[in-house]
Amino acid sequence: MSTKIAITNAKGGVAKTTTALNIADALMYIGYKVLFIDLDPQANSTSVYEGTTLRSEGEKTLFDVMEGTSNIKDCIQHTEFGDIVAGDSRLAEKDAEYQVKIGGNKILKKSLKEVDKDYDFIIMDTPPNIGAFMQNAIYAADGCLCPVLPKKFAIDGLGQLLDTIDSIRDDGNEKLKIYGIVLTIYDKRNAQDRDIKEQLPELGENLGFHVFNTEIRTCQDVEKALAECKSLFRTKGNSNGAADYVGLVKELLEVI
Numbered sequence: 001m002s003t004k005i006a007i008t009n010a011k012g013g014v015a016k017t018t019t020a021l022n023i024a025d026a027l028m029y030i031g032y033k034v035l036f037i038d039l040d041p042q043a044n045s046t047s048v049y050e051g052t053t054l055r056s057e058g059e060k061t062l063f064d065v066m067e068g069t070s071n072i073k074d075c076i077q078h079t080e081f082g083d084i085v086a087g088d089s090r091l092a093e094k095d096a097e098y099q100v101k102i103g104g105n106k107i108l109k110k111s112l113k114e115v116d117k118d119y120d121f122i123i124m125d126t127p128p129n130i131g132a133f134m135q136n137a138i139y140a141a142d143g144c145l146c147p148v149l150p151k152k153f154a155i156d157g158l159g160q161l162l163d164t165i166d167s168i169r170d171d172g173n174e175k176l177k178i179y180g181i182v183l184t185i186y187d188k189r190n191a192q193d194r195d196i197k198e199q200l201p202e203l204g205e206n207l208g209f210h211v212f213n214t215e216i217r218t219c220q221d222v223e224k225a226l227a228e229c230k231s232l233f234r235t236k237g238n239s240n241g242a243a244d245y246v247g248l249v250k251e252l253l254e255v256i
């Protein structure tokens with residue numbers, strides 16, 4: 001049985017993709033078998049995986065999984081970065097359709113049963129909106145990890161995100177956990193960042209979520225590794241970013 005983790009936050013640009021990729025990479029580096037699923041029609045994660053290896057056009061993607069035209073096993077691509085079910089821009093037009101279709105939010109959950117035994121972890125990157133794809137990820141997940149920027153507006157949106165996760169828990173995913181909130185792109189030289197870091201644990205206690213002790217610091221090596229489609233751990237293993245993601249993964253494994 002795999003542990004399925006959705007990296008979620010309806011806000012854009014909070015480092016969901018960066019966090020999903022680095023957590024998957026760190027887990028693989030430790031030796032776990034990991035499957036990555038890119039549920040964002042922007043397919044940013046997929047473009048990083050694509051940059052690592054040469055693949056032929058026309059391979060099957062999450063589109064085929066969602067449309068039911070292929071078995072999920074046939075949609076997994078084996079790359080240098082690891083195994084991935086690629087995202088697909090064609091899914092952008094399908095969001096509303098899946099939301100009204102009966103069972104449309106649980107398509108991924110059903111499909112993952114076929115590969116559950118093949119992996120230790122399934123890491124899901126999600127889009128920046130509470131649409132069908134984020135919902136498919138949360139229905140399929142054992143738990144959610146929420147990257148959050150150390151900014152006031154980001155913290156203000158947390159209540160809504162937790163409500164969404166709670167409503168899915170009530171609607172047939174009783175075991176769903178919130179593994180925790182992680183501060184990302186944290187700059188200790190910025191007073192607001194420091195204030196939010198200080199306030200977050202108390203907010204967590206009030207709203208009922210765990211806050212990871214590790215925050216992911218602003219780090220050019222993190223940006224650069226992804227822009228160049230390289231593994232942070234293999235190319236910049238002694239960077240702050242690599243140390244932070246290792247710290248986060250250690251904490252995550254304890255929470256799980």
Ligand SMILES: Nc1ncnc2c1ncn2[C@@H]1O[C@H](COP(=O)(O)OP(=O)(O)OP(=O)(O)O)[C@@H](O)[C@H]1O
Binds near residue numbers: 014018219223
């Ligand atoms: N630790 C970091 N230090 C510096 N830059 C970072 C760090 N983490 C992420 N970034 C940069 O922040 C930007 C947003 O990151 P990312 O694409 O992961 O966010 P996202 O939440 O997935 O965005 P979207 O909501 O559009 O999917 C990217 O340019 C990324 O390179």
Ligand SMILES: [Mg+2]
Binds near residue numbers: 016017040044126
């Ligand atoms: Mg993203």
